[in-house]
Structures are given as structure tokens and as C-alpha cells.
Amino acid sequence: MKDFKLICTACGKEYSIERVDPRCDDCNEPLEMELVKKGKIKQGNPLQHTILERYSDFFPFNEIRNDLSLNEGFTPLVSISRIAKRIGLKNLYFKNESQNPTWSFKDRGTLFGIQHAYSLGYKKVGAVSTGNMAVSVAAYGKRAGFDTFIFVGKNIPAEKLNPIAIYGAHLIRVDGDYGRLYYESLNIGRKQGIYFINSDVTYRVEGYKTAAFEMCEQLDFDVPDYVVVPTSAGGNVRGIYKGFLEFKEAGIIDRVPKIIVAQASGCSPIYNAFIEGKDKVERVENPDTIAHGIENPFPPSGNAVLKMLKENGGTCISVSDEEIIIAQKEMAEKGVFGQPESCVPLAAVKKLRQQGYLTENDRVACIVTGSGLKYTAAFEKHNLKSHTCKLEELNNFIKDNF
């Protein structure tokens, strides 16, 4: 490992780059790898190397193991001008993270967690999750040939369990408080030598930097004015922001976009603290939103995200389930079908444009975190239409009706 440090996001205490425990011993806030201030993008064809290799200057690994990769990242940045025009923006981009190996953004973070686990000689990895992260860690853990442990709640429905189970990891339904399970997993990890690549652990956050790096390349280093990130634990938005910061420090881009943290009204602990001017999140009781992937009532990186927003000058906003569903349909009708949490950014952008926060000269990028196929229950919220017609009447039916 290179000579970088881990630093507490709150108190600044320093730790070794090899540390696995993701939180500060003193203040229990998340640790972060120090800002990388020098580096270049590896030249050459992205079709011939991984994100680990392309951006290796910005990561601590001396030995890169491409056989741990499933060729994640290098996802599209799709410009949808018709939505931009309708809302009144100069440009609106969708970073389509559903085109990753397990069809969500989690794969970036998982890869870097796995790479760190490998660097330290671990042969066991794990995750506490019922959604995209469980799938991703199961896939990458098995790819690496590691003993892979996925802890889920006892009452997880089959439709969520099966897409995890297919990868063949040790899948354990745990009977007990799901919130406690996160912390208990870290204890078990220490005792059993299992590296838990949970939601906002240090190297997962590092992996998310690569989405920012790619957006810089995709826009030929003319970064958007705003980047909108659906936010739950806070790991993804922290990583994306850090990516822009590092490219700025390295002289690759000349400014950092403003970050917009987007939450669902049914579970918006970061938004609640932000509008009240607090620097600590409080637990949301009875979270309830269709955007299950961002339904974290007490986000472990919540305080770090609040601090980040203050530094960056961005904002935080929440949107209703109804607004999310409308955004999901609007995106699908332009060819991008995201799961509900992936549509929170568009709903947020529309609201911020109406409020005048965003203006007609702004260029905005939304992060589409995962595939619409991940949560088929959302179909029921749409009034999906089809027609029925006899074959022999089909030509006239079309002539008369369309």
C-alpha cells in the first residue's frame, strides 16, 4: 500500500492505510482516505483496462489485481435534452450506473473493498444488506474465491433473497434488530477475520470516486454545475465529491460542481438536519418511502455529509413518493429506467428549478444508481396501459387510433 493516511472526517485523527475498521476510535465518525493531490489518468483505451488501472494514481494499491474485477464502471453519461428543455436547464445528464455488473453503483465500492481485503490477506468478506449491496458483495466475493457472508433480516421476501442467493455466498437470515446487526457484523468481522464491506466503509467510498472521474472525462473536463446524488448512508455522495476534489487538486479540472443531496421525504434525516442548520443527523422514526434503497433512518455518514455540504456550498432536498414515481416514468419514456431511488435526483431537480435554485444556464448531472428491474413492485404505482386487438383488425386499429 502507498504511503497515504486515513483521517477521521470529524476530529481529524489519523490512522494507518491498512485499517479495516471504518470508524474513528475517539468520536465514532467515519474515516476517509486523505485527499490525493497529485495524479494523472492512465492513458490508453478504457476497453483494455479496468477502473482500478485507469485511475490507479488516486488509490493506495501498489499491486492491482484485475482478476478481482468484473469490469465495472465506465458507465454512460446520457444527455437528455428534451427533459432539460422542458424543465428549463441548459443540459441534463444521467450517469447510468445500472450498466454495472450487478446493475447498480455498488459494484464500484465493492471492487475497492475487495481489493483492500485482498491487499491485507483476507480470505473472507461480508456485507449487511438486503438490496443492491448484498448482491454486489455476493458477486464480487465469489468472483474473488473468498468465503462470502451476507447477513439479511429474517423476514426478507423471496423476491429479494433469490437475486442474492444465486451467487452462492453464505446467506444468513438473522433474527434480531436489524440496526444492531450492522454494528454486530463489525464485531464478528474482527473475531472471525471477515472484512465487512458495508455501506460507507472507507474503501467503498474510495471506489465511488471513479464515477466522478468518469464524468470529468465524459464531459471533456468541463464539469457540470451540479451533481445530484440520491443519498442513504452517505457513502456514494462522499465518494463522488471526493473524486471531484482530487481531480481539482491534481489540476485535471478547474472547479468542483456543487453537490445536491437528494432524499425521499419518507426518510430524510440528512435533509431534516440540513434545513434546521444542525450538524448532526437524528434518527428518523418509522421511515416509509418507495425508494427503499435510500430508506436509512440513521445514516452512518450523515454527519460527514452535512459537513461536506457546508464545505462545498451545495444543498439538500427531499421529494415525495409521488414525485419519485412521476420522475421514474419521465426517465423511462426517454429510455432510462431506474429503480425508484434512482429517480429521486430528477424529482429533486424539477423542484429546485421551480424554486429558482437552479437556473436556465445550469448543467446538471443526476446519478441513476440502479436498474428499474431491481424493484418490480414499482410497476403497480404506474397506470401502465396496453391495447388489445384482433390480428385481422390490427392495420385498421393502428390507422384509426394513432
Place this chain on the structure above:
Amino acid sequence: MKDFKLICTACGKEYSIERVDPRCDDCNEPLEMELVKKGKIKQGNPLQHTILERYSDFFPFNEIRNDLSLNEGFTPLVSISRIAKRIGLKNLYFKNESQNPTWSFKDRGTLFGIQHAYSLGYKKVGAVSTGNMAVSVAAYGKRAGFDTFIFVGKNIPAEKLNPIAIYGAHLIRVDGDYGRLYYESLNIGRKQGIYFINSDVTYRVEGYKTAAFEMCEQLDFDVPDYVVVPTSAGGNVRGIYKGFLEFKEAGIIDRVPKIIVAQASGCSPIYNAFIEGKDKVERVENPDTIAHGIENPFPPSGNAVLKMLKENGGTCISVSDEEIIIAQKEMAEKGVFGQPESCVPLAAVKKLRQQGYLTENDRVACIVTGSGLKYTAAFEKHNLKSHTCKLEELNNFIKDNF
């Protein structure tokens, strides 16, 4: 449009590049764009352009409309050495087409069909399909702002209907013979000005060339010995083969891989004709396989594929549903979860290695056509396991059992 011709795959009759009707007026066999013999890969960063631009020398379009694209293609070629070793091959690659915008290979072909439709001034497109192609044409048609018509069978279940309907195309359940519907759609298309981008139409096949182009780049122009393609209508395998041929003609690669056409035993019209030495496929009665995406009883490019195999010197093989399910699990346990038809190539490779057709020095690439999330009924065929444990007993449970 450039000065290329369309040529009948059977009788050689020539047609204008602008022709929409995909079949020969004389012999009713599929038309194909003439082989492009000169061209270069566009230099520059694939993160900054589309497959339309990167490989534009090999396509007839003068004006490229990137706003029709959803940034399809540039999908991973994942090397899985542990499976290669177990089977006894030098290298085994998986071209993971599930990382496309609608999570299947169809998007490549749809894009080029849409581009052709646009070039000719069409404002309406359509498809007859109940699976990946319906989803893909719905997404791209709406992306382009076209009136988009999807014809499906009357009794399509909701689980297949909803992922098409979400894109907002005109979705018509047609009461009548589904086989006749394909031909009727071409008639309606002529009358109503709808460009039907069905399974093996000329420009869909052209689009599939790009998967071959990418594999050449990904392997630094040292092509694999064999490429294995799950085959239904025959459009994908024809396109992939043509892509290698064109790169060979252009001097970009120095040989063309052998092509392996892989079918499911429950519906293998091309295999049946191949082993009997026939040059015409015959309709399969009562097709029945879990690989629904390749369950075409009378493939419209079947004869063209047989001719292609003779020219190329490759082979054709069929595998059972049981072999497909085993292959699906093996791939998932290395991180690549494909829908059943996507796992037919691995099952085929294992069989061909056992038969001695493939040998230990061979490098083989399998096409993973679509995401495992597309067909969740397959989960029932697996004996998927999970454990249940109380939170307070979790540490001991793991210590004792793994």
C-alpha cells in the same frame, strides 16, 4: 447514406442501401449489407463517443445522430480463469451484454435500426417481440421521440408486459397467430409508415457487428479461437461473424474466430439441420426450453446461419435445460448472472470440450446476451440456500459452520 449495397444472403440479388424490407423479393431470404473492406477504428476515448462514432467507417450513415443513442455497447469482456481451468481451456471470456441500457444485446441492433429509420425520415418504429427486443425498441423508440409500436401476444403475463410498458410505447396485445404476426407487421409497416426493427432485419444485424469490433479491441487484436453465440432468429450470430470478417478485410485483425452456434435442445432447428447436413432449417413443432429468448421454432435467418457456418468452418451444438441451469449457477458463482439463454454458451463449451472438439490450448469467448434479472422464474430451478440464525448466536454460528 454511403454508396454500399444490400445483398441477398442466398441468391446474391442486390438492393439499395435505403431499403427497409429485410428480405429478398425473389427468394425471401434475409438481405445483408455488403462487406465493408476498408476502415479504421476512430481514435480517441470511448468514454467520449458512441459505438456509432467509433466504428463509423463500417456503417453506411453519413450523419450520425448521437441523440438517438443511450450509450450502448462497450460492454465488458470478463476473463474467468477458474472456469477455464476446470474445463481445461487456455482462456474463457464472457462478453457481458447485460451491461447495456436495457440490459441485453438487443440495444446494439436497435440503435442501428433507429439510426436507419431516422436517415430515411421515418417517425414511427415498431417491433414484434415479448422479450428483450420489445423492451429495447420501446426504450430507443421513445428516446428518439418516435411513435413506437410494440406488438405482443394476447396472453403475455404481467411480469413480461410491465417492463415493456414502463417505457410508454404503444403496446398492443394481438389476438391471433403469433407466427403470422411477424409477417403481418411488415405489411402494416409498409401501409402505415412504421419501420419494424424485428429480430434479424438488415440494420439490426449491422449493429451486432460492434460486439465483435469491441472484442477485437479488448483482446488487443489477438482474437479468440472460438466465439460461442446463443442463437434464435440468427441475427446476432450473423452480425458478430460479419464484424470479424470486416476487421479481417480491413487488416485490423489477421484471422476470424471459428463461430459456435449454440441452441437449446428443446428448440434447435439450426442444430437439427446442421447435423443432418441440410442447408434449410425446418420448423420445430412444440418448442420447449427454459431459454425462452432463443425459443424460435422457425428462425428467419436459419438458412443464412447454416451457410455462414459452412463458410466459416465453425460448428453448431445444442444443450439441455438441465445443462443450461447448471451453467447459469456456475457463471453466477463467478459473478456473472445471465438469463438462461445467456448460459447456453458455457453449457455448449463444456460439452464440446468433453467431446474433444475444443482443446486445452483454445481461447473461447461466450456471449452473455442478457441479465439474469430478466427471467426470475429460473430461480425456481435452483436449489437456493439460506441459513437462519438468532442475532445473539450469530458469531458462534459462523465460527462453527464455516
